Amino acid sequence: MSKVVLVTDSTSDIPLEMRERLGIEMVPLRVVFGEESYLDNVTLSPAQFYDKLKSASALPTTSQPSPAQFLEVYERLIAEGKSVVSVHLSSAMSGTYQSATIARSMLDDDSQVTVIDSKSASYGYGALVVAAAELAARGASREEVAAEVLRLRKEMRLYFLVNTLEYLQKGGRIGKAAAVFGTLLNIKPILTIGDDGVISPIDKVRGQKRAFARIVELLESELGAGAAIDLAVVDTPGDVEAADDLVEVLRSRFDVKGFRRSEVGAVIGTHAGPGTVGLFVFPAGAGQVV
Amino acid sequence: MVLAGAERLSQQAELINALNVFPVPDGDTGTNMNLTMTAGVAELKNKPSQEIGRAAEVLSKGLLMGARGNSGVILSQLFRGFARAVAGQREITVPLFAAALRQGVDTAYKAVVKPVEGTILTVAREAARHGESIARRTEDIAEWMGEVHDKAAETLARTPDMLPVLKQVGVVDSGGQGLVFIYEGFVHFLMNGRTQGAATAPYADGWTTYPSASGTAPAAPAPVSKPAVSQASSAQARLATESIQFPYDMEFFIRLPGRSAYSEASFRKALERDGDSIILIADDDIVKVHVHSRRPGDVLNAALAYGELTNFHILNMRDQHRDLLHPAASAEAAGEAADPMGHEAASGIPDMPELRAAEAATQAVEPAHPVAYEMADFGVVAVSVGEGNDELFRSLGVDAIISGGQSMNPSTEDLVQAISSLAADHIFVLPNNANILLAAKQAQELADRPVTVVPTRSIPQGLAAMLAFQEEQPAAVNEDRMLRAIERVLTGSVTRAVRDTVMDGIDIRGGDYIGILDKQIVASEPTVPAAAKGLLARMLASGDETVMLLSGEGAGDGDTAGLIAWLGETYPDAEVEQHEGGQNLYPYLIMVEKSD
Incomplete structure (x- = not known):
C-alpha cells in the first residue's frame, strides 16, 4: 500500500514547522496588492501581510491556485509512488477546491487522489489535515485518512469573531451573516461556518466580554460544563489581546487538554480583517488535531 | 483572432468587475478573466503556430497555467475542450469550429463541480448549440461567428432570469459578459480581416447600457458608418438594444x-x-x-x-x-x-x-418579467427622536422611522401609514416610549397585515430589542427574543426638573438635573455631569456591564468626554460606547446591559 500524503492549500493556516514535521504539502493562494502579487504564506508571512494592510490604500484581492499548480503536486507525488488526500477551503468561499478537482480530472490515473471540500476555513480545517496526517503517518490507507477528515469535521465546534463585518462584506464572503445589521454599534457577531460551508451568524452581542460569555454558554450546552477539550485558537499578528483573553476564559471554564495557537494568513485575513479570532474546539481525544 | 478577443476583454475588464455578483460578489471577475486570457495569449505569442491544432494547444496550456478565479478556470476549460477537438488539424472550418466550441462546453461542464445556469457556462453552451445548428448553412466563418456571438449576447441578456442573484442586483452575469466580449473580439477580427481598410474601425463602445458603477448611461457613440462593418455592428446593436436591462x-x-x-x-x-x-x-x-x-x-x-x-x-x-x-x-x-x-x-x-x-x-403594459415586488418576511417600524438615534435604529435594520417621543406623540394614523408603507408581510412596531404604547396597539388593530407591538418604553429598550432581532427566525421567536432583551437592559435618563418637589425620597429643586433609572428618580444635582454620574453609579451594579451613552441636546462636549473618562477610572471593567443621539429634552440617555 502506498504512503498517503496530505495536500492542503495556504488557507488552512497550519504553521510551517507542523507542515514540515508531518510532510503536509501546501499549495499557496495568491494575494494581490495593486500591482504586487504574493504567494500566501510563501512570499508573504501573516505578520508582513497585516503590516502591509495597515498602509495599503485599497484592500488587496485574492485568487485561487490554478489547476496547474495542483496538477504539478499531484503528478510529482504519484511519480514518487504516493497516494494523495487533498483537503481544501470551503467551496462556498473559494474556487480552490474547484481547481484541485480539475487538476485531479486531468491526471492520467486519478485513482490515487481524493479531493475533499472541507466546508470550513483556516485552522478549522487545518486541524482536520493535521489529524489526518498523523493517521497517515501511522500507515492508514487513503480511504481511512479521507474518512477521518470527514468524521472530525462533524466533531468540531467552530466559532469566530471579527472586529468588523466590513471585510467579509467587501470580499463577498459574508454568506448568511449579511443579515447582521449594526455596523454603527460595537456589535460582536458570533459567526460559524455551517455544514454547507457558508458563514452564518449565531448571535450578535455588544462588547467582547459578552461575546466570550456567549461562546462559553454555547460550548457548555453542547459539550457539558467543564468538559475536557482540545482547543485551537487563531488570531491575527499585532492584534492578539482578544485571543489571549478568550484562551484565559476558556481555560478557566474547561479542561483544556491539547492546545494549539496559530495565525490567520493573508488570504483569510483579507476577507476577515485584522483582529479576527477563530476558535476550534474538539471533545478531547476525538483525534490528534493539535 | 484570439488576440482581438483578449484585447476586447482587457478593454472591458472594469465593466465586468462591476457586474460581478456571482458566485461571490467580489468584483474581480474582469481582472481574473483578463489575467487568464493574458497568460494564454502570452504563451501563444511565445510559441506561434500557423496550424490551428498546435496554436489551440499552446493557447489552452497557457490559459490553464494562468487560470484565475472561477470564470478564469471555466474559460480555460472551454479552450481546453476546444484544443482537443482541433488537435492535429491544420486549418479550421465552420463545422470544425462548431464541434470544437461544443467540446469546450462539454469539458467545462464536466470540470465544474456544481454547474450553475445563468453563468458563463450557459452563455457558452447556448452559443455553441446555435453554432452547431447553423454550421451547415454557411461556410463563411466571419458570418458564422457573428451569429454565435449574437446568440451568446442574447443568452447573456437572459441570465438574470436564470440566476436570482443577478436579477436581484439587476445585472447580467459577469463571466458570461466576459465571454461575449471575447467572441465580440473574434467577430471584429474576422470581419476586419476580410474587409480591407476597416481594420481600425472602432468598437461601438457605449452601445450597451449595463449598470455601471457611476450609475449613468454611457455617452452616445459615433455611429459606425463604414459599410463593411455596418451589418455586423447593427446585428450587435440590435441585440444590445434588447439587452438594456432597465429601459x-x-x-x-x-x-x-x-x-x-x-x-x-x-x-x-x-x-x-x-x-x-x-x-x-x-x-x-x-x-x-x-x-x-x-x-x-x-x-x-x-x-x-x-x-x-x-x-x-x-x-x-x-x-x-x-x-x-x-x-x-x-x-x-x-x-x-x-x-x-x-x-x-x-x-x-x-x-x-x-x-x-x-x-x-x-x-x-407588456412586461417582460411577470415579477411583482417580493415582500420581505419582516419589516420594522420604530418611533425615535434625534437624528443620531434614527441612524442607530436604521443601522440595526429598522425600515421606517417615525419622529416622536416624550413631547410629541405620533398618532395612530402615523403608525398605520408607516406600517402600510413597508413591503413586508409582518411588521414589528417599537414605540420606544410608554406614552406611545397605546397608539401602537391601536395601529396594530387597524393595520392591513399582522403586526407585533414590542412594548419598548425607551430608546435603549428599542435598541436592545433590535439587537436581539434575527431576520431568519419566525415572528414568535423574535417576539420572545426581543421581550427578553428588554428585560436585560436598564434605561437611564438625565433631564431637567421643572419644579421643586420631593419624589422617590429625593429632594428636587426646579432647574436641577435629575437622573431617572427606568421610572424611578435616583439622583438630583445642579449640573448635567453630576446627575449623570449619580445615575450611572446606581446603574452599574457589578461594574463590568456594557454601557452606551446617547448624548442629546444639553450635553456639552466636555461633559461627555469627562463622563467617559470618569467611567474609565471608576469602572475599569466596564465596556463604554458613546453616540450622538441628538434627542431633545434629555442630555443623556443611557443603556446598560447587565453582564450575563
Missing part, C-alpha cells in the same frame, strides 16, 4: 407630507428589486428620485406610499439606443434641446413629460 429612465419628485414614513433605505430597497442607477436626494419635504427601471408603474406605486408625486420625466433608453443605429433619426434628436432635467431628449417623442410618461406606460 425606463425615470426622474420625478415626491412631496413628503408633514410626518412622512419616508425611509430612504427601504425605498431604495424597493427600487433595487427591479432597477438600477438609483439616486435619491432628500430635502425636508421633497425627495428627488432617479432610477432606471424595468417597471415604471411599480416605481411610481412604491413612491406613492410616501407622498404626492410631481415633475415626471420618463424615457425609454432602448429608443435612445435604436436611434444610434439610424443616423437620420439621431440627427433629428440632436436638434432638440436638452430637457430641464439635464437629459438628452429622445427622438420620436416630443419633449413633453406627459407624453413621455404615456409612451412609457403603454410599453410597460
Whole structure:
C-alpha cells in the first residue's frame, strides 16, 4: 500500500514547522496588492501581510491556485509512488477546491487522489489535515485518512469573531451573516461556518466580554460544563489581546487538554480583517488535531 | 483572432468587475478573466503556430497555467475542450469550429463541480448549440461567428432570469459578459480581416447600457458608418438594444407630507428589486428620485406610499439606443434641446413629460418579467427622536422611522401609514416610549397585515430589542427574543426638573438635573455631569456591564468626554460606547446591559 500524503492549500493556516514535521504539502493562494502579487504564506508571512494592510490604500484581492499548480503536486507525488488526500477551503468561499478537482480530472490515473471540500476555513480545517496526517503517518490507507477528515469535521465546534463585518462584506464572503445589521454599534457577531460551508451568524452581542460569555454558554450546552477539550485558537499578528483573553476564559471554564495557537494568513485575513479570532474546539481525544 | 478577443476583454475588464455578483460578489471577475486570457495569449505569442491544432494547444496550456478565479478556470476549460477537438488539424472550418466550441462546453461542464445556469457556462453552451445548428448553412466563418456571438449576447441578456442573484442586483452575469466580449473580439477580427481598410474601425463602445458603477448611461457613440462593418455592428446593436436591462429612465419628485414614513433605505430597497442607477436626494419635504427601471408603474406605486408625486420625466433608453443605429433619426434628436432635467431628449417623442410618461406606460403594459415586488418576511417600524438615534435604529435594520417621543406623540394614523408603507408581510412596531404604547396597539388593530407591538418604553429598550432581532427566525421567536432583551437592559435618563418637589425620597429643586433609572428618580444635582454620574453609579451594579451613552441636546462636549473618562477610572471593567443621539429634552440617555 502506498504512503498517503496530505495536500492542503495556504488557507488552512497550519504553521510551517507542523507542515514540515508531518510532510503536509501546501499549495499557496495568491494575494494581490495593486500591482504586487504574493504567494500566501510563501512570499508573504501573516505578520508582513497585516503590516502591509495597515498602509495599503485599497484592500488587496485574492485568487485561487490554478489547476496547474495542483496538477504539478499531484503528478510529482504519484511519480514518487504516493497516494494523495487533498483537503481544501470551503467551496462556498473559494474556487480552490474547484481547481484541485480539475487538476485531479486531468491526471492520467486519478485513482490515487481524493479531493475533499472541507466546508470550513483556516485552522478549522487545518486541524482536520493535521489529524489526518498523523493517521497517515501511522500507515492508514487513503480511504481511512479521507474518512477521518470527514468524521472530525462533524466533531468540531467552530466559532469566530471579527472586529468588523466590513471585510467579509467587501470580499463577498459574508454568506448568511449579511443579515447582521449594526455596523454603527460595537456589535460582536458570533459567526460559524455551517455544514454547507457558508458563514452564518449565531448571535450578535455588544462588547467582547459578552461575546466570550456567549461562546462559553454555547460550548457548555453542547459539550457539558467543564468538559475536557482540545482547543485551537487563531488570531491575527499585532492584534492578539482578544485571543489571549478568550484562551484565559476558556481555560478557566474547561479542561483544556491539547492546545494549539496559530495565525490567520493573508488570504483569510483579507476577507476577515485584522483582529479576527477563530476558535476550534474538539471533545478531547476525538483525534490528534493539535 | 484570439488576440482581438483578449484585447476586447482587457478593454472591458472594469465593466465586468462591476457586474460581478456571482458566485461571490467580489468584483474581480474582469481582472481574473483578463489575467487568464493574458497568460494564454502570452504563451501563444511565445510559441506561434500557423496550424490551428498546435496554436489551440499552446493557447489552452497557457490559459490553464494562468487560470484565475472561477470564470478564469471555466474559460480555460472551454479552450481546453476546444484544443482537443482541433488537435492535429491544420486549418479550421465552420463545422470544425462548431464541434470544437461544443467540446469546450462539454469539458467545462464536466470540470465544474456544481454547474450553475445563468453563468458563463450557459452563455457558452447556448452559443455553441446555435453554432452547431447553423454550421451547415454557411461556410463563411466571419458570418458564422457573428451569429454565435449574437446568440451568446442574447443568452447573456437572459441570465438574470436564470440566476436570482443577478436579477436581484439587476445585472447580467459577469463571466458570461466576459465571454461575449471575447467572441465580440473574434467577430471584429474576422470581419476586419476580410474587409480591407476597416481594420481600425472602432468598437461601438457605449452601445450597451449595463449598470455601471457611476450609475449613468454611457455617452452616445459615433455611429459606425463604414459599410463593411455596418451589418455586423447593427446585428450587435440590435441585440444590445434588447439587452438594456432597465429601459425606463425615470426622474420625478415626491412631496413628503408633514410626518412622512419616508425611509430612504427601504425605498431604495424597493427600487433595487427591479432597477438600477438609483439616486435619491432628500430635502425636508421633497425627495428627488432617479432610477432606471424595468417597471415604471411599480416605481411610481412604491413612491406613492410616501407622498404626492410631481415633475415626471420618463424615457425609454432602448429608443435612445435604436436611434444610434439610424443616423437620420439621431440627427433629428440632436436638434432638440436638452430637457430641464439635464437629459438628452429622445427622438420620436416630443419633449413633453406627459407624453413621455404615456409612451412609457403603454410599453410597460407588456412586461417582460411577470415579477411583482417580493415582500420581505419582516419589516420594522420604530418611533425615535434625534437624528443620531434614527441612524442607530436604521443601522440595526429598522425600515421606517417615525419622529416622536416624550413631547410629541405620533398618532395612530402615523403608525398605520408607516406600517402600510413597508413591503413586508409582518411588521414589528417599537414605540420606544410608554406614552406611545397605546397608539401602537391601536395601529396594530387597524393595520392591513399582522403586526407585533414590542412594548419598548425607551430608546435603549428599542435598541436592545433590535439587537436581539434575527431576520431568519419566525415572528414568535423574535417576539420572545426581543421581550427578553428588554428585560436585560436598564434605561437611564438625565433631564431637567421643572419644579421643586420631593419624589422617590429625593429632594428636587426646579432647574436641577435629575437622573431617572427606568421610572424611578435616583439622583438630583445642579449640573448635567453630576446627575449623570449619580445615575450611572446606581446603574452599574457589578461594574463590568456594557454601557452606551446617547448624548442629546444639553450635553456639552466636555461633559461627555469627562463622563467617559470618569467611567474609565471608576469602572475599569466596564465596556463604554458613546453616540450622538441628538434627542431633545434629555442630555443623556443611557443603556446598560447587565453582564450575563
